[in-house]
Structure formats: C-alpha cells, structure tokens
Amino acid sequence: MSGSGEETTVTKWVYSFAEGNAEMKDLLGGKGANLAEMTNMGIPVPPGFTITTESCRYYHSHREPPAGMWDEVQAHVLDLEAATGRGFGDAERPLLLSVRSGAKFSMPGMMDTVLDIGLNDETVIGLARQADDDHFAWDSYRRLVQMYGKTVLGAPSEPFDALIEAAMLANDVKYDVELPAAAVKELTEAFKQVVVDTTGQVFPQDPLEQLQGAVQAVFDSWDTPRAKLYRRQEGIPQDLGTAVNIQVMVFGNVGEGSGTGVAFTRDPATGERGVYGDYLADAQGEDVVAGIRNTSPLSALGETDPQSYEQLLQIMADLEEHYADLCDIEFTVQEGKLWMLQVRVGKRTPAAAFRIAAQLVDEGLIDLDEAVRRVTGQQLAQLLFPQFDPTAPKSLIAEGMGASPGAAVGEIVFDSAVAVRRHAEGHEVILVRPETSPDDLAGMVASAGILTSRGGKTSHAAVVARGMGKTAVCGADSLRIDTEAGELHLPDGRTFFAGTVISIDGSDGEVYEGSVPVRPSAVVEYFENGLEAALEGVNEATAELLEAVDRIMRHADENRRMQVRANADTATDARRAREMGAQGIGLCRTEHMFLGERKAIVQRLILSETDEERDAALAELLPLQRKDFIRILEAMDGLPVTIRLLDPPLHEFLPDLTELTVKAAVAEQGGQTGVDPRLLNAVRRMKEENPMLGLRGVRLGLVLPGLFALQVRAIAEASCHRRKVGGDPRAEIMIPLVGSVHELDLIIDEASRVLAAVSEENGCSLEFPIGTMIELPRAALTAGKIAGSAQFFSFGTNDLTQTTWGFSRDDVEASFFAQYLDRGIFRVSPFESLDVEGVGRLVEMAAVAGREVRPGMPLGVCGEHGGDPASIEFFDSIDLTYVSCSPFRVPVARLESSRAHLGAGGAASK
C-alpha cells in the first residue's frame, strides 16, 4: 500500500507506456510493466497507457473509481489521438482501442480482453471506408458486440454461437471468416438484440462509455468467486488489485501482408537454442490461440515478409539479452509493419530450465549463482522420475491431466477389489475409474497407476496418488469408462476391456495403448554413478542436460549453508543416500528391526507375564539388532547416523483385532479351536481408539522396562565393534515423542547407565549425543526446558503437523483434503509443504528457545518436509542445521538449500 489512495489530488492513476518500466509490476501489473519496458527499449509497441493497480484497489474499497481517474484516462486518449492522427469516436478516422487486464501475477478466472473499442454504428462505416474492407469492419464490430456483451454486460455465449452457426448454414460456408460482409452486418445487428434480450442493457454507442464499461469490468473481474478461489489456492494476496492496459488496436487480419504470432526465444520444451513459434497470416491473435486454423512455423513470416521477420528476430535477441532469460512474446504484423503486443519470461519444462540456465551462463548473461536460482527443486524432482522412452513408438489414445508424475504400465482393472487380487497374483495393473473414492484406497495401493476420466489436480485420485507417490492421470474426459460393463470407450470408437495393457504418463497426462518401454531417468544415473558414466550412450540433448545439472549441482553444493541428510533405515538405503550426496543419516527408524522373522520374538516380549520371559525376549533381539547397526554404521562410516529409538505402538506388532475376532468367532461357531486366547486378550488390551495418540515413542520406553536399554546397548556394542575394526562410527541417539523434559531425563539416565556399562565391558569409550524429536506442540512450546537436557533437536514435522492441525494423515487425506484444496482452505497439503503459519511458527519458537539455552545446538528436520522446496526455504530462513529426507529427494534438498541460501525465494509456491 502506498498509503496515498486517499490523497486524490496528488495520486497519479494512469501511466503512459513511456512512463513505466519492467520493475513497476506492483503498480502496472506484469503486462503493463513489460509493455512499458519494450516501449522504452525503442521496440515498436502500439501506443497506450496503463491504469494502475492502485486505482483498482481504490475502486474496490470505495465502490467507485477514484475521482480524477477518468479525466486522466481521457487525457491519455487525447494523446493517442494525437499520436495516431485518429479520433476516438471519429466517424471518418476512428481510433480503436483494446482493453486488457494485467495483474502482477497472471490469473485465469479474470476478464482478459475487449478489442475494437470505439466501434459503433457510425465509426464502423468510417473504418470500412478507410480500410476499404466492409467485411473486416463489420467483423470487427461483430466481435466487439459479442465480446463486450459477454464479458462486460454478462450475456451468455450460446445465443451468439447459435446465430453464427445459423448464418454459416444459411450462407453455406465452413468458417465464419468466409461469411459475406452483409451477413456479418446482419449478424452484428442480431448480436445487439441478443445483448438487449439477455442482459436488459443496450450495447453502448458512446466509445467513452464502452471504454469505461470495459475498464470497470476488468476491475470487477478481480473479485469474482473464481478469481478469489484461484488466489486462495495459489497464495496470491487478495488485495493486490489488477491494472488495466489500454492500447491502440493493430490488426493482423487485414490481408495476406498482415498476420499474428506467438514465439519463444528458445525451445521451451527442450531448451534447444534458437527461436521457436507459430505464425498465422491474415489473422488476429485470438485466432492463433483458438486453434481454428493451422498455424505455420515462425519462418513462414520470413518467406512472405523477410524484413519484418528479420526485425522480429532482432527484437527477440534484444529482449532475451535484456531480460537475460527465455522470453515468450506475442506480435502482430499489420500491412508490413511489425508490432510487439506482449513479452514475458517464458515457462519451460524441467529439462529446458536446466539447459537454458547453463546456456545463459555460457553466453555471459547470468552467473552461476543466478543459474541456481533459475532452476527449482520441483523441476529437478521431475527429472528424477522414470519416463517413457521418447524414441519408442507410441500410440496416444487420450490425454488428461498429469496429476502425479511418473510412467506406469499395466493391465486395465475397473474395480479396486480386482486390482488387489490381480496385484497379489503378480500382475501390474492400472486402476481405471470415472473417479475414485475412499473405498478405492486398497485398489490404489495395489496399482502401478491410476487413470480417471473426471476431476482435476485436486480430485481425490490426484491428491491420494501424489501422497502415495503413485503415477496418476486424471480428468481424461475423452474416455468413457463403464465400470459396470467393464468397458473403456476410446474417442476413436474402440473399446478396451479389463486386462488390456495401457501406459500412462503422470507428468504430461498422456495415455498410450499397449506397453511403452519405461526408461529410468538419466539424471538418476548421473547422481548414482557420476557424470561420466551417465553420459555414456546418451543423445546430445541429454548430454547437454546432464552437464547442465552437474554444473548447477556442483555450484549449489558449494553455495549452501544447510546440510542435507537422508532418512534411511537399512545399510542399502544408507549406501544409496550417500550416492545421492547425503551428509549423514538424519533419521534411522528402528521399527523394521522388530519385524519380519523377529515378529515372533516381539510377540513373546509383548505376551511375557514375568520379568524373566521379558528379559529372555529382549536378550534374543540384542545380537540381531547389533548386527543391523553394525551394517548401517559401516555404510555411513565417518558421517553422523541419528538413530531413533522405537516409536510405534506395540500393537503394530500384533495381528489386527477385527480379523482375529472374526477368526475366533468363526472357529468357535465351527467348534474348532481357533485363536490363542492369550494373544486375543493382548490384542484387545492393546487396542487403542487413537493409536497415533497412544502408548508409543518415549512413553513405550518408559513403560516397558528394558526396551530402550536394549536398543541403546545394541547401538553401543555396534559402535564398539566398528571402532575395533578401524571404523569411524558416529551414532546419535534420538528419543521420539517427547512432550516434557522429565521424560527425556529419565531415558537419558537409563541410556547413560547402559553406555557406561558397555564402555566398561568393551574397554571402548562411548560418547553419543542424545537428542530428541520435536514432534509434539508441547515439546516445541517447552523447547527451552528440553534443550537443557537434549543435545540436539530434530523436528518431526509429520507428527507435528498432525497434532498442530489435529488430523492424521491416514485418516483425512482421502476423506476431505481434496475438498479443502478445491475450496482454497489449503493451497497445498500441509503434509506435502510445511504450514509455515501454524506448524512453522512452532518450529521457529522451538529453534529460538533451544538455541537460547544451548547456543549452536544442532537443529534438524526429519519429516517429509525435509525434501520439499518451499519448506526448505523456510528451514533455511530460521537457520536450521540440516534437513533430512528420503534418499531420492536428497538432490532436490541440496539444490533447494542452495537456492534458499542464494535468496531465490518462492521456491515452489508459485
């Protein structure tokens, strides 16, 4: 807020393009600022001016435009009249204007454009005479009435479309541009009637009224429910307001010497050097976008108008140098004169992002710091997914939304139960449903991928699939899925049945017939085996990509403050994490050390009725776990390994109550002996209504004598062993689910006794850091006290999210997250990206309080947020020591840590 909104006498509400520049996006919006920038670069831009976002904010808070704004607008229109030698509303030489919205961030859901403002029953004659083209003039007028009626006055589309259809039928033509001028004129009159009939308002003949109506419509469109929802979902502040750009019309549709096009300064799909674009002769910009006629490559312009083409290439080169980035432009040629209508930094694919960033460094336009800022962790993550072999022949059968990335191949199943069964039989399956519901969860788990015909990126299928890391294509609405009949109807009329193999690409949403070969990512190969190995046998584009990734990653590693560790529970995972660049293990879960063949021992432990039985079970577990720890410490030799003592509730090691009860009841009815009553009793006793909020973590360690002591002993003995064989073991012990420093103190007492005993027994001096998870709000709130005892903190942001929000991931993601995303309550699942406002506040409070008591204490994150770009940016901002994430996300975290350090900002949120 400039704060001057009230001082109408001094506020400037309108800027001519010459008065602005690219830095003024807050005030002029993105489009306006870039048009101003080009104007000042001397690039031919149709003259115009911008009404500021501040005017829009004023309009919304005062329910009317600021006093003086229309006067300024009129003064600028006079300037345009002077510049063009035309008159706004002049019957001889009418000045026509376009009105375009332009917020700071581009926003679907807002009013876009009204063209040809200034045409009316009189000026249309003048335009026709001047252009010597009746059809062009009336068609422009027809377009204005239709566009204005719809977007400004709120008329529905259908009556206009129906009238055009009827006219084409009556005149026996295929395209509306082929209609004779007289028919277009008739159509225009009919359109005016539609406006009256459907809106009760008359299409205004006064050009100024047209202009004011269009500007106010742009203002109003800022506040539609759809626009508001979009902003909520994208995290765009609701009070920015939009600017309005008013510009002299230029026409690409006045004959073969005219045309219009869109272009990129490099290939946005591959990152290949060289311009890339589409051109359409004798057309307006909207025709290119609408895709009614086939476009030509950009070079077509070079054939018909080499001078304009050369000028365009030069302008594009200038723009790229000026913006030091890939640019995306729109232009129009009117009778041999080139006009630039828009420029912006272009969107690009992940591979293109890396290649272009490296190219720009080579070209001296940016430095390596900036190259790191130009790529995102999100993009790197995309490069790590397996992809379909791009060289393999593919037969596309449908397209939907790429809802959860990856490449999946499998046979069609229409039913979740069948998916589970076929999967159990060893088949890869793709679950194909109109949409999914919580009933489909088991089926989704069993499937290689999910394909739906309804719903978008926030549908149940999409949200759940992303949560599972499962490939999904959603909303492929050209498919008709009949689950009753077990039939998938293709748009080409064919029908696929259950069992037919298809391939789906969760990145671009494409669906292919048959089994398309899947290629592991070359970038993964690079991380695992290094550049040289990865370069072997790849094509030139991939080689350039790999070299770009290597260069950027090396620079990123040299320029970050936060360390990156991995979550790894086994020696195999630990080795993989090391390959991916992990600087240690931030979370080694020990649950698996109680599972598998050891479950029987654990059950004996749980069912033990005497201290002797219990101790015997614990003693049996000791050598097994010692071996586990030796292997992990060996794989991570010389690097820290943070081992979390047992966290989940004991009943997870027992059979399910419902299943067991059914088994017992059925057996009883059949007169058989079914279930060990001691087991059934234990399962009943340990059954918890809310196991997530039950007897787990440190509570279990305090209540079950010997359990944590066993684990500490196994770790200590493993460390001694590693020391003896010349290793450098660096175990750290982490206590889960601490809520009070008293809990921690009691466990530290116990652990210290065990460590002392093992030291003594093995003649091996042991000093482990003992720290705690901060994963309960109370731990965060009392972190100062806890830091008196804990040598480090590790934020368990999954659990912390669960308790701070009061919902468990298992239960709610399926049942209401999709709706919450749709309604903008979340911008993104708080399990995916840290909720900075709520959970983040606790993390920050705890970090500050902990370091106050224990200066410089290590602070890590071991929730899944440790691998999420936006979250990493936050963790860097509050000065955490490291993030820990799954091995696969380690490169992403390395890159994002550096980006945060280099001040890239807004990592993943926009």
Add this chain to the structure above:
Amino acid sequence: MSGSGEETTVTKWVYSFAEGNAEMKDLLGGKGANLAEMTNMGIPVPPGFTITTESCRYYHSHREPPAGMWDEVQAHVLDLEAATGRGFGDAERPLLLSVRSGAKFSMPGMMDTVLDIGLNDETVIGLARQADDDHFAWDSYRRLVQMYGKTVLGAPSEPFDALIEAAMLANDVKYDVELPAAAVKELTEAFKQVVVDTTGQVFPQDPLEQLQGAVQAVFDSWDTPRAKLYRRQEGIPQDLGTAVNIQVMVFGNVGEGSGTGVAFTRDPATGERGVYGDYLADAQGEDVVAGIRNTSPLSALGETDPQSYEQLLQIMADLEEHYADLCDIEFTVQEGKLWMLQVRVGKRTPAAAFRIAAQLVDEGLIDLDEAVRRVTGQQLAQLLFPQFDPTAPKSLIAEGMGASPGAAVGEIVFDSAVAVRRHAEGHEVILVRPETSPDDLAGMVASAGILTSRGGKTSHAAVVARGMGKTAVCGADSLRIDTEAGELHLPDGRTFFAGTVISIDGSDGEVYEGSVPVRPSAVVEYFENGLEAALEGVNEATAELLEAVDRIMRHADENRRMQVRANADTATDARRAREMGAQGIGLCRTEHMFLGERKAIVQRLILSETDEERDAALAELLPLQRKDFIRILEAMDGLPVTIRLLDPPLHEFLPDLTELTVKAAVAEQGGQTGVDPRLLNAVRRMKEENPMLGLRGVRLGLVLPGLFALQVRAIAEASCHRRKVGGDPRAEIMIPLVGSVHELDLIIDEASRVLAAVSEENGCSLEFPIGTMIELPRAALTAGKIAGSAQFFSFGTNDLTQTTWGFSRDDVEASFFAQYLDRGIFRVSPFESLDVEGVGRLVEMAAVAGREVRPGMPLGVCGEHGGDPASIEFFDSIDLTYVSCSPFRVPVARLESSRAHLGAGGAASK
C-alpha cells in the same frame, strides 16, 4: 537466591531463635521461622538456633558446608551452654541437643529428627547421676545410637528391632520401657556393635562430631531420590534447600510430673470451637506419634498439673490470635515446666475449613475477603459428594487411602467380567482387586466403587477412578484379596465372599461391612434450594457449616471478575446449572440431538446416495432439533447459550466395525443373511484409524452439505419462536475444531445465509454471535487471523490438551498415566488440571492475539478445566471472560474465580 552464597565473609549462616520471625520461612524453613516467632512472643521455647536453607544450598553446590558455618554453630552452642548452665560433652552436666530438619514446605522423605545429641559413654553417666535415673539416661543413649545409626550412618532397622525383641523376651516384659536399666545398657552396647557391623563406621563419641554428622545428614536428605520425586510430584522447586534446627533437649519422660502432647486450637475434623488434643504423661514426643500407648485427652494435663494446663491454654489462645488461624502445636512438660516445641497453621477437613473461616470473621480476626481465601474449591467440591450418614451405626473393617471421593455401596465382585454381568443384571457392585490393570476398565465402569489392597493415590485404580468420577479406596493393605478363590480375608480373621455387601468411603478411605446409608450432601441441597430449605432438620454443626458456606459464597460472588457458565446439553441440565448459579451455558453440545430414536434418521443421512435422500433425512431432523433448542433457550431465558455445532465423527452414529464384521462372518458361515451390505460398507468406509484426528467438527460441516445449515436453521427457528412467545433467547453459535480462518469463513458464509433466510421467513431479526472453539494448537497459533472472523473464542482445553501433548484421554490415562504420576513426569493429570507451561501457553498466546485484533472479545473456557481450581486461577490471571464447567462444579468455579480475583494463590496445587 540472595546471591550472597559466595561472599562467605558477610553471609550469616546461623540464626538464633531470637533473631528470626514467622516471615522468614524461605531462609529458616517453616519450623524454624515459627519457633523464632514463638520465642519473640515470649512463649517458652527450648533455646536453640537455625542453620539457614542458604547453607544447605551452598552445601549442595560446593559439596561442603560454607566456611565459617561450623564456627557460627559452635558460637551458638556456647550461647546455649551459657543459657542452660550445662556443657556440650560435659561429663557432669551434659547439654543435650535435638537436630531437626525444616524446609519451607513440610516434606516426607527427608530426614526428620535426631534427639539426645551430646550423649556418649561418659556423659550418659553424668545424665544418669543428674537425673537420678539410670534407665532414663541409658534409654536416651540407646535411642541416640539407634537413631543416629539409622538416619546418619545408614544402618538398617531390622537388627535393632531384633535385639529389642530378644531383650524383651529375655526379661519377660511387654514394652521396651519396662526393660531394666542394665538391659538397656547392654542393648546400647549391642547397638553400637550393630552400627559397626552394618555400616563399617563407629558411633562417634565426640558430641561435636555427632552434631556435625546429624546436620550434614539433614542436608544430604534433601537430595535423596525419594525427596526429589516428592518435590517433582508436588511442584516444589528442587533448589530451595532445607534449614536445620538445633535445640536444647527437654524431656517429657522423666516421671509422672512430665509428659508430652499435640493439640489443635479448634477441632480440625469438625471445626468445633475449643481446644482439641492428646496428652501422654511420662513420654517423649515420638511415643505419642508411634501410638504405642493410649493417649489421654488434653484435659488430663489439667488434672495433674493445672498450672501448666492453664498456661498451655493461654498460649494456644495467644497463638491463634497471633496467627489468626487454627494452630497445630506440640509441647512437652518437663517436671512441671511447659515447653512449646512446634507451632504451625493446622490442616483441617473441608467442613472445618468453612466453619473456622466464618468463626474467625465473627471473632474479628479476619475479614470476609480473607475468609474466601481460607477455603478452597477443592474443599467445597468435597462437600458436594454424597457421604455416609454420620449418625448411622457402622462397622469398620479396613482402612485404605481415600483415592477418589464419594460413598459407594455394593456387593463384592472379584472379576471385571462378573462386574459387568452383575451390573447389567441390575446390581450395584464394588470391584475388589489387589490392584487393577487396563484389562479391568469395563469392570470399573460397571462398578459403583473400587477397592484395592495395593497401590496408592497414583495407582492405576486411583487415577482411572478419579478420571471417571468413581468412588475408590486404594491400598487397604490389611485386607488379603484372593481373586482365584473369590475370598476377601479381613484382618479380624473373617472371610467375605463374592456377593457380600460392603460400603466404601472414597474421601477418608474407610471400608465398612454391610450397607451404610448414604446421605446426599446438605451443601448440594443448599445450592439447589437455598439456605432456608437446606437448614430444615439439620443438626447444629451442619447448620453452622451451611451458614458459613452461604456467607462465603455470597461474598465470593460479589468479589470476582470471571463469569461462570455451565456445560449443559439439555433443558434439565440447564435448569440445574441455573440453580447452581451458572450465568449462562458455555457449551451446549448437540451430539445427543442425533442419537436415541433419531439414530435411524442419521443412518439414513449417512447412507444416502443422492442429494434428495440426504435432504429428506435432514428435513426430518429439523423439527425435532428445533424443539430441543426451544426447550434449552426457555430454561436459560435471558442468559447466553453457546451452542456447539456437531463435533464427533459420523461413524459414531454407526455400529462398531468389529462387531458388525463378526456378525456378518458368523451369519455367512451359518448360511444366513446377516448384515445389510450397504451398512457394512459405510461402516468400513468411515472407519478411521484415529477418529480423534479424523473427519469431525468443522470438517464434517464443510464436507457434508446441509448438516450445519440444518443446525443453524433449527437454532434460528427456535429463537424466533421464543421471541414470539415473549422470551429472551440469547443463542450463540460455536464452530468446533477450526484450524484455519478459511474454514470458519466458509461456515460463517453458510450460516449467515441461513440466518437471513429464517429472519425473512419469520419476520424476526436474528443476530447471533458466531464464534469458534480454540481447541487445536493451530487455532491458538493463528488466533489473530481467526479473531478477524470469530466474534468470540471458547478454549476447548480437553482437545487442546490432547493435541498439544499428542495423547488421547481414552487411550493413555489407563495405560501410562499412573506411571507418569509415580515418576513425577506429571504432578497431576493434565486432563484434570491445566498444563500451564504447555497448553496454558497456547491459551495465553491465543487470548492475547485475539484481543489485539478484536479488543474486548469474549474469551471462555469450556473444557473440564473450567471447573478445576488451579486452572481457574490461571484463567483469571490471563483475563478470560468466563469459565464453563459441569453444573455440579459451578459452585467450585464461582468460589475459585473469586479466590483468584482476591489473590489467594496456589489454589489446588499444594
């Protein structure tokens, strides 16, 4: 900390009694400060001095007493020698000293007393000669060796006891005091040998060494695990340290003209005016406490020594006036000379507390403000429990700990399953077990009371019973309970079997044979029907009590800031709450409006597959709920009624999954049709792993269209109806489980539309405050944002405790709370008394942030903490508007609000 602990040259480590006063408890401890006070009042106190708590703190931080301390002690001993004309270690006229610990708060678990210091092989002869009593002298020496050996040198008790037993047997006497002097002398020698044998140390002959040993032992006893645990459990800071009192010995055991006693200035059990105490001629203080001989009433002293008796009465009167409170004293008469050994403010029963407070007002010693401070909500709560008729004949069979107050009568059951069955058959049962475990939960629920022979106030049985509000007596260790045989063995040799009726008193821990008549509390009668009605037919003591309660409560109501509302879901509860003095309803749950006969409609709602089915079910619920709300608003006419929209997950209205699955499986096996598959499916779909963290509260309102709209409509229509018939309905709508302001905004939008519609339909203008529960950490953390939309906050401290600590009451109270209390992790269950440090911090943050955005916004509490004294004090301190609690706790909350306002402090924690 005075901070001068290091400046040994200026710090004074020892104070004579003449130098202290009652205000110096921090430095001199409770006992020392009061001895000093009496000395300065001119009351005869054996001369002595006090080593400060600061010396103890120094001792613990430096591992040695401060330099100069022993010099000061010796100087004071010289003063005592001068005052008494005796010499410390003097073989002719030995000075004997007592050493007693005395911390600021009295603490079991610390070393208590060593008497007769100064006796050794030489001085014992002098003492015998001087007292002309060999037995007395040697018995004193024997006691010193035993006491010193045990408490200072750490010898075990058993060998001493065995030697005494043997000596009594050998001399054929019944009491040790009857042993001939020669035997006592032999015993003393044997005791010295025991000390050497068991501790490796020799009993020191040097009196100064004895004194130093005893003082250091007192210091050391501050830091024993038992003392530390006690302090953790009671919330006493660990760094206070204890003082040590050293005093000239006086002897009550030197003939019939001597004696010792304890007394109260009024009856601490009933509050009756007049002194009350026990006297034992020819005895030492420890003999009174040990209860070896039967004591006489205090008046016995008057018969043998009227002069000392009169003096004692005068001193007691002076003390009571001086302390302006009931005093608890110890005294000794040595050969006709009265000595006061201790005074402190006396503990009393709840009834006595109220009566004495009112008496002291009448006597002009305190004002009514102080009277309010002198009684606690805890005491008032005790007075509200039913009690056994005190006039009924009772046969006491055992005594245990009063673990959960109340009076319960029922037949003995030894097994939880039997308890459940007998209860279902309509019997009242008392569950009798050595101790309880989580397996007994169902049995505990079914029982009227619980009786255990093992465990204390923090045992499983005690904690769970208190949580349930169930009467319990624990640790009645004179009972032998054989659950296998189904036998309860009484200490008198009798055996009770299952089915025998017993009565247990959970307030005082007494167990009676047969059915003792239970009397409802007269104080409840007073609250329900007023003083006049309650006074009818009661005895004088009860009448005085009721008048005291009335007077104090009236004054409390006139002197409090916080309002007190009640949690009430029905018109009946609402009426009762009004009787108990509630100033509105702070929480009206609406769950019950979906239960009972309406469960069928709710099931149709849940199973509905079309919008029409759903709307039909909702429409059926509307008139029923409207009627509910009309009744509640009528009962609370003119007072606010805060109605919480539906909170629990929908599956609570469906059958249990395990039961249903078993039923289906069994039916299937039997070839029958069992369970509606649509129902089974819905139950399966809605099954949540952690329902507490699932689809409930505002989430349900957002996901199930029409549900909250139905409730709002029912409330709105009910309000219009009440308005039409002349009522003054004051409904407030409260949204549960909000975590983000967006959730609230969406519901407020929906509610506003409904309110507008109902206003219009009924021509009745409706304006309800709409507010939210703050019961998730995230709501508290983002309270500033939420306050932008919410018109009031109500803190749901039950849920907030669950999520802040990450444990659910249902799951953990039984499984580990007892251990947590035992180990001092909790001082009290955080569900009983607010965890100020963790949960309280969130409440305070939210209160501050909310009022910053919306100044003066109403802030309430509707968790069960709203009725807990310590929690109320905290809520008052952070300026909340009201607390809301169960109707029964309303008087407690009224009293405690006033006490907090009047600055009583430490309501329930000590």
